[in-house]
Amino acid sequence: METQVAFQDQIPHNHCFGCGPNNAQGLQIKSYWQDDCTSICNFSALPHHSAGPKGYLNGGIISTLIDCHAICTSIADCYRENNQHIGEGPVHWCVTGELNVRYLAPAPIATPVQLIAKVTETSGKKRIIECKLYSVDQHDRTLCATASVVAIKVPESWLESSSRIE
Numbered sequence: 001m002e003t004q005v006a007f008q009d010q011i012p013h014n015h016c017f018g019c020g021p022n023n024a025q026g027l028q029i030k031s032y033w034q035d036d037c038t039s040i041c042n043f044s045a046l047p048h049h050s051a052g053p054k055g056y057l058n059g060g061i062i063s064t065l066i067d068c069h070a071i072c073t074s075i076a077d078c079y080r081e082n083n084q085h086i087g088e089g090p091v092h093w094c095v096t097g098e099l100n101v102r103y104l105a106p107a108p109i110a111t112p113v114q115l116i117a118k119v120t121e122t123s124g125k126k127r128i129i130e131c132k133l134y135s136v137d138q139h140d141r142t143l144c145a146t147a148s149v150v151a152i153k154v155p156e157s158w159l160e161s162s163s164r165i166e
């Protein structure tokens with residue numbers, strides 16, 4: 001995994017709050033293929049990512065991590081399906097159509113989280129990605145959230161039209 005370049009560092013023009021390398025104030029997550037089926041993302045939160053009690057990770061941040069890891073996995077899967085390296089040749093974009101998150105246990109903010117995603121269904125423009133978020137310390141791994149994300153492929157022209165709204 002260490003020798004891989006993160007999906008986000010290959011996907012161009014990305015200013016997304018969760019996953020855009022071009023967003024200095026963003027979370028700047030990094031996702032990689034773990035094996036043929038699953039992708040992985042490790043993230044360490046900052047104190048201002050807290051929920052009400054300052055010891056726990058905010059639920060919206062959890063959803064953003066899941067959203068972005070899943071959508072970037074979907075984009076990477078589009079490139080893979082077309083035998084392309086990410087960011088080379090025809091561009092593939094996906095957006096979030098649906099994001100269903102189930103929060104199972106609070107995630108301590110000082111403990112790194114790990115996200116594992118898997119594309120479970122592909123039909124036409126639509127991909128379904130199942131994602132799990134764990135709190136991971138040296139001794140233990142606690143499942144804190146599970147999610148199902150619907151990613152919809154959109155045409156390259158979206159980039160041009162979204163760039164006009166600045």
Ligand SMILES: CCCCC/C=C\C/C=C\C/C=C\C/C=C\CCCC(=O)SCCNC(=O)CCNC(=O)[C@H](O)C(C)(C)COP(=O)(O)OP(=O)(O)OC[C@H]1O[C@@H](n2cnc3c(N)ncnc32)[C@H](O)[C@@H]1OP(=O)(O)O
Nearest residue numbers: 014016068071093095096097098124126150152158159162
């Ligand atoms: C919003 C700005 C995004 C700009 C993107 C531009 C370029 C990309 C640039 C960089 C990307 C790089 C990295 C990734 C970045 C970010 C990751 C985070 C992602 C986000 O933060 S992104 C923001 C939130 N996101 C939206 O702002 C979407 C608003 N929405 C729409 O723009 C439309 O609603 C759309 C396009 C979703 C669908 O429109 P459409 O016309 O293509 O759909 P169509 O009717 O053809 O359906 C085809 C099949 O998808 C199914 N389907 C459709 N909609 C569904 C839904 N909502 N839920 C479940 N299934 C759905 C149908 O049921 C059918 O399925 P079936 O074939 O099985 O019947």
